Amino acid sequence: MTSFIYNSRAQRVVFGTGSLAQLGAELDALGLNRALILCTPAQRAQAEQVAALLGPPRVAGVYDQAVMHVPIETVRHARQMAHALGADCAIAVGGGSTIGLGKAIALDSGLPVVAVPTTYAGSEMTPIYGITEAGLKKTGNDVRVLPRTVIYDPALSMALPAALSVTSGINAIAHAAEGLYARDGNPVMDLMAQEGIRALARAIPAIHAGTDDALEQARKDALYGAWLCGTVLGSVGMALHHKLCHTLGGSFNLPHAEVHTVVLPHALAYNASAAPHAMARIAAALGSANAAQGVFDLAHAHGAPTALRALGMRAEDLDRACDIALQTPYPNPRLLERTALRTLLQDAYDGIRPGN
Numbered sequence: 001m002t003s004f005i006y007n008s009r010a011q012r013v014v015f016g017t018g019s020l021a022q023l024g025a026e027l028d029a030l031g032l033n034r035a036l037i038l039c040t041p042a043q044r045a046q047a048e049q050v051a052a053l054l055g056p057p058r059v060a061g062v063y064d065q066a067v068m069h070v071p072i073e074t075v076r077h078a079r080q081m082a083h084a085l086g087a088d089c090a091i092a093v094g095g096g097s098t099i100g101l102g103k104a105i106a107l108d109s110g111l112p113v114v115a116v117p118t119t120y121a122g123s124e125m126t127p128i129y130g131i132t133e134a135g136l137k138k139t140g141n142d143v144r145v146l147p148r149t150v151i152y153d154p155a156l157s158m159a160l161p162a163a164l165s166v167t168s169g170i171n172a173i174a175h176a177a178e179g180l181y182a183r184d185g186n187p188v189m190d191l192m193a194q195e196g197i198r199a200l201a202r203a204i205p206a207i208h209a210g211t212d213d214a215l216e217q218a219r220k221d222a223l224y225g226a227w228l229c230g231t232v233l234g235s236v237g238m239a240l241h242h243k244l245c246h247t248l249g250g251s252f253n254l255p256h257a258e259v260h261t262v263v264l265p266h267a268l269a270y271n272a273s274a275a276p277h278a279m280a281r282i283a284a285a286l287g288s289a290n291a292a293q294g295v296f297d298l299a300h301a302h303g304a305p306t307a308l309r310a311l312g313m314r315a316e317d318l319d320r321a322c323d324i325a326l327q328t329p330y331p332n333p334r335l336l337e338r339t340a341l342r343t344l345l346q347d348a349y350d351g352i353r354p355g356n
């Protein structure tokens, strides 16, 4: 056993089918009376459902303009609306984009956030925020943005399309996988990471199959895995995989969960020799002989993209992506070598199954 430092975070998690019904009691416990409900345009109906559950005096309004990458204009607009309507908290109903908007509002206003996640991205468990201004996404880590209470109700994720469920689940697996070789890792996070990967690897095939009697349990497993993996992301550092995904998503505007899905097998293959214990744990949790191949096969077998070119990446941008990824790199178990990194990106672009 090596030395470690473990920080726990004060956050309340309410988990289970039907747990959304406890939202009012959870606001009472926090002393909150008037919520601005946040959602994307596509999830307006779910946000209205939450508003109806709370009843008019407790709902300041519904703001349905959350979009990917949290543009500063949207943050300002939502913040003004919260102020004008006298909201004393924000309830984010949705995935990482909506929860990201709640965090950005909290950053300056201090307005507490209650999160009701409907994807598996895991943002609700992290103090990490991102705001896009003048085309640049600024990210930071601030405990003020951490949602106070998280309500995980699998019923709300039943409508998440199967394709997005698979990629979102692998996005969560990526948080846990990198947590297992994080420089500041610890045994508690290792346990959560392995259990999170195991839960998602069990859930993804069942969600993809969509068989009615197994689906509800699979949605529960996936959300449970998302909670564990999100907690890992919020507690220990990220490495090469997240750096590559932030580069490809931020500078080349590729879709978030899909990029994670394509890149993860290659980032794991790159780091395999430098982090053998982590790889053994990832492989065991996936039920595979090899961590990188296990992730690749999980994606491929369930219809997820496995090549960057399928996401709209251009071959002529790979060199620039490599350069950007090498600037201000995150700590990584294996030294970052330009030639090896460029090969990684080419393999990810072509969708090649990693070798042993």
Ligand SMILES: NC(=O)c1ccc[n+]([C@@H]2O[C@H](COP(=O)([O-])OP(=O)(O)OC[C@H]3O[C@@H](n4cnc5c(N)ncnc54)[C@H](O)[C@@H]3O)[C@@H](O)[C@H]2O)c1
Pocket (backbone or CB within 6 Å): 040, 041, 042, 043, 067, 068, 069, 070, 094, 095, 096, 097, 098, 100, 118, 119, 120, 121, 122, 123, 124, 126, 127, 128, 129, 130, 156, 157, 158, 159, 160, 161, 164, 168, 233, 256, 257
């Ligand atoms: N800060 C963090 O710790 C952290 C962690 C993970 C992701 N993120 C951020 O989150 C964003 C991606 O989040 P995401 O992958 O959850 O996607 P998303 O929030 O952008 O959602 C994708 C789409 O799916 C829809 N959707 C979500 N849940 C649904 C449901 N249950 N039923 C039907 N439709 C549903 C949304 O309305 C949206 O149109 C990225 O910007 C990423 O940077 C941040």
